[in-house]
Amino acid sequence: MGEAEKRPLSERARRGIWILHRLAAVNLICFLLFLPVLSWFYLVLNTYLHATQIVGMGLVLPGLGFYADLLLRLPPVVFYALFAVSAVLFGPFLLGLHYVAGAAWAGRHLWVSDLFTQARQNARQGVILGLACILGTHLLLWNIFGGLTSPISWLAMGLVLSRWVSLGLLLFLLLALPYACQIAVSIDLSIGAILKNARILTRVYLGRGLLLLSLTAVYWWGSLSVFPILGLLGLPLLSLGLTAFAQAAVVCPVVERHVLLPARR
Secondary structure, rough: HHHHHHHHHHHHHHHHHHHHHHHHHHHHHHHHHHHHHHHHHHHHEEEEEEEOOOOOOOOHHHHHHHHHHHHHOOHHHHHHHHHHHHHHHHHHHHHHHHHHHHHHHHOOOOHHHHHHHHHHOOOOHHHHHHHHHHHHHHHHHHHHHHOOOOHHHHHHHHHHHHHHHHHHHHHHHHHHHHHHHHHHOOOOOOOHHHHHHHHHHHHHHHHHHHHHHHHHHHHHHHHHHOHHHHHHHHHHHHHHHHHHHHHHHHHHHHHHHHHHHHHHH
C-alpha cells in the first residue's frame, strides 16, 4: 500500500516538474519577445507619473527597469525597430502562451514548440488583438495620467470624469484579455465574436475576475516594485507563465462551459 501510494505521488511530482520546465522555457521566449513592448510601457509610465508629480524622480517598477534600461541604451532607431517587431509579435505569442498555460492546467501533453505553432495558427487574430491592446492601453494611460485640460470649469470636470472612465476601461481590458486569449486558441471565431464572448463572460464572472486580477496585481507589484530582486529572476523565468497559468485555471472552465460545449452541440 505504501509503495502504491508513493508511486502516483512521485509520478505527479515528475509531471509537475516537467510542466514547470516547459512553462519556464516558454516564459523565457515570451519575455525576450515582449521586452521591447514592456520597456516602452515602462518608459511611458515613468514619464507620465513624473510629469504629473505623483511620484518623485525615482524609478517606478525597478524590477522591470533593470532590463528596460539595458534595452533603452540602444540607439533610438534600433530600439524603435525592435519595438515595432515586438508589437507585431506580441499578440500571436500571447495567444501561444495562453494555449500552453491552458494545456498545462488541463494536464494535456505539451511541448515548447506549441508556443510557435499556436502563434502561427492564430497570427491574424493575434496581431489585431495585440496591436489593439498596446494602442488602447497607451491611450488610456495617457488620458488617466495626463490627457487634455481646460480652463472652462464644466469642460474641466468632464475631462476629469473621462479619466475615471479610462481607468474603468483599462480595468475591463485587463479582465477581458484572458477570456479573449483563451477563446481565440480554443475555437475558430472571428475577432468580433471573440471580443463579444470575452465581454459577456467578463461581465457575468466579474467577481472571480476581480479576485484573480487583485492577486496577480499583488504579485506583479511585489515582484517589480517592493522586491525588485524577485522581478529580476521572475520576469525571464516565471512571471508571464505563472500569470497565464493562474488565468487559465479561472478562465478555462468558463470558456469550456459557455463557449466550447455550445459550439460542439
